[in-house]
Amino acid sequence: MPEHSAFNFKANIDKALADGQLRGNLRSAMDGLRVKRRAVFPAADELEALRTQGEAIKRRALSRLPELLTQLEAKCTANGVQVHWAETKEEANRTVLNIMRRHGAELMVKGKSMVSEEMGLNHFLEDQGLEVMETDLGEFIIQLAGEPPSHIIVPAVHKNKDQIAKIFHELIPDTPYTEDVDELTAIARATLRQKYFQGQVGLSGVNFAVAETGTLCLVENEGNGRMCTTVPPVHIAVMGLEKVVEKLEEVPPLLRLLTGSATGQLITTYFNMITSPRRKGEKDGPQEVHLLILDNGRSAMLNDPELRQSLQCIRCGTCLNHCPVYVRIGGHAYGFVYPGPIGEVITPQLEGLEKAGALAGASSLCQACGEVCPVRIPLPDLIRRMRREGVGQGADCCVRDCGTKRSALESLAWKAWALLNTSPRLNALNNMILGRLGNHLPKLGPLAAWTTGRTAPRFAPKSLHQLANEEGLHRD
Numbered sequence: 523m524p525e526h527s528a529f530n531f532k533a534n535i536d537k538a539l540a541d542g543q544l545r546g547n548l549r550s551a552m553d554g555l556r557v558k559r560r561a562v563f564p565a566a567d568e569l570e571a572l573r574t575q576g577e578a579i580k581r582r583a584l585s586r587l588p589e590l591l592t593q594l595e596a597k598c599t600a601n602g603v604q605v606h607w608a609e610t611k612e613e614a615n616r617t618v619l620n621i622m623r624r625h626g627a628e629l630m631v632k633g634k635s636m637v638s639e640e641m642g643l644n645h646f647l648e649d650q651g652l653e654v655m656e657t658d659l660g661e662f663i664i665q666l667a668g669e670p671p672s673h674i675i676v677p678a679v680h681k682n683k684d685q686i687a688k689i690f691h692e693l694i695p696d697t698p699y700t701e702d703v704d705e706l707t708a709i710a711r712a713t714l715r716q717k718y719f720q721g722q723v724g725l726s727g728v729n730f731a732v733a734e735t736g737t738l739c740l741v742e743n744e745g746n747g748r749m750c751t752t753v754p755p756v757h758i759a760v761m762g763l764e765k766v767v768e769k770l771e772e773v774p775p776l777l778r779l780l781t782g783s784a785t786g787q788l789i790t791t792y793f794n795m796i797t798s799p800r801r802k803g804e805k806d807g808p809q810e811v812h813l814l815i816l817d818n819g820r821s822a823m824l825n826d827p828e829l830r831q832s833l834q835c836i837r838c839g840t841c842l843n844h845c846p847v848y849v850r851i852g853g854h855a856y857g858f859v860y861p862g863p864i865g866e867v868i869t870p871q872l873e874g875l876e877k878a879g880a881l882a883g884a885s886s887l888c889q890a891c892g893e894v895c896p897v898r899i900p901l902p903d904l905i906r907r908m909r910r911e912g913v914g915q916g917a918d919c920c921v922r923d924c925g926t927k928r929s930a931l932e933s934l935a936w937k938a939w940a941l942l943n944t945s946p947r948l949n950a951l952n953n954m955i956l957g958r959l960g961n962h963l964p965k966l967g968p969l970a971a972w973t974t975g976r977t978a979p980r981f982a983p984k985s986l987h988q989l990a991n992e993e994g995l996h997r998d
């Protein structure tokens with residue numbers, strides 16, 4: 523990931539917009555994902571009923587979160603799963619390292635996990651001299667390329683077939699160049715296959731953790747998740763504390779919403795339900811299972827009734843696919859682990875507004891993200907809340923670094939705007955000046971940035987008031 527202190531959102535956006543290849547790749551991938559989602563939810567009323575159900579399940583779980591987490595811990599422990607808690611990502615990384623050290627492990631095979639990305643786990647373990655092998659195909663590709671994921675669900679969505687062929691040819695020893703998709707998949711498979719048997723530790727994410735049974739549910743399409751969680755002798759599952767739900771019967775509606783929204787599938791190829799380490803008489807499975815539950819700022823979100831809704835997210839990625847900003851700039855421009863509308867809401871809360879507050883500006887507030895979110899998170903409202911927190915002060919604020927995006931110049935500009943629009947005389951004067959001179963203003967500073975890709979609006983020579991006066995319609 524980029525150095526956050528050097529995070530320059532505007533420069534990242536300019537770079538992404540200038541990259542025609544990136545825009546083309548994103549465009550075709552996002553178009554495809556949206557079409558598939560629409561096809562899998564053909565009946566609007568059925569989808570709305572499912573969304574209502576999904577929202578209710580997540581809201582209910584959040585309203586009883588401490589109780590459900592305690593229940594989950596007790597059930598997991600009774601099932602033989604070792605539960606660890608981490609308040610920060612540093613603590614979480616150290617916990618994983620300790621487990622690996624205890625087993626003398628030097629290689630971890632890793633399934634897809636956004637929480638592990640949030641922790642910066644790969645870099646942390648590599649700095650300790652350990653090897654981490656990503657096994658999800660998309661993650662494998664970007665690990666080879668030395669890049670972070672650019673999408674929550676499709677990490678290598680910004681790459682096309684030709685680019686992947688080049689990466690494989692250049693970075694996997696003795697690999698001939700091929701653009702044949704089957705051959706590329708076979709190359710990845712052959713490279714990864716041996717690693718599953720060499721890795722002493724396998725790591726996975728968790729899509730849903732069921733409190734009443736202690737079941738860890740894992741959704742995937744490639745079978746790599748199953749390999750990571752069954753072949754190595756030790757399995758570590760990492761999850762944010764919001765992943766818990768109360769009952770097993772609540773999983774199917776959430777699963778349907780997740781797979782349909784994420785990839786337009788009725789069900790994924792694999793759905794794993796992990797309840798314990800290998801039991802006596804069982805032929806496979808790890809000897810140890812660890813569940814690592816990460817807070818990293820989530821408790822603070824839970825304490826605010828509006829921000830708490832951020833924790834309903836099931837990480838389906840569909841808000842990204844429908845966002846006109848994300849679709850044009852891709853995930854890397856956002857500079858942090860979670861891109862798109864959900865990233866604009868949770869990253870400032872996780873990283874603070876000083877570092878990440880600019881993200882909330884990357885929205886046209888067209889409402890598309892809120893309309894497609896399967897658990898009805900009011901993303902546009904929460905994005906506006908982040909903007910308010912960025913310039914806010916006093917008791918209304920609760921997000922870290924609140925008020926640090928306040929600009930004296932912008933504040934002055936809005937005060938002037940308010941004055942011009944609340945004083946009839948000033949408003950009439952302003953309209954008259956703009957009508958005469960507005961179309962001849964030089965396009966400088968922010969105006970130049972605005973008009974580079976857009977046609978500047980033309981000011982009417984006469985205001986509505988003037989026209990009404992001339993027609994004798996004005997009552998003043």
Ligand code: SF4
Nearest residue numbers: 835836838839841895
């Ligand atoms: S905010 Fe909603 S649409 Fe976006 S990733 Fe989360 S669940 Fe999916």
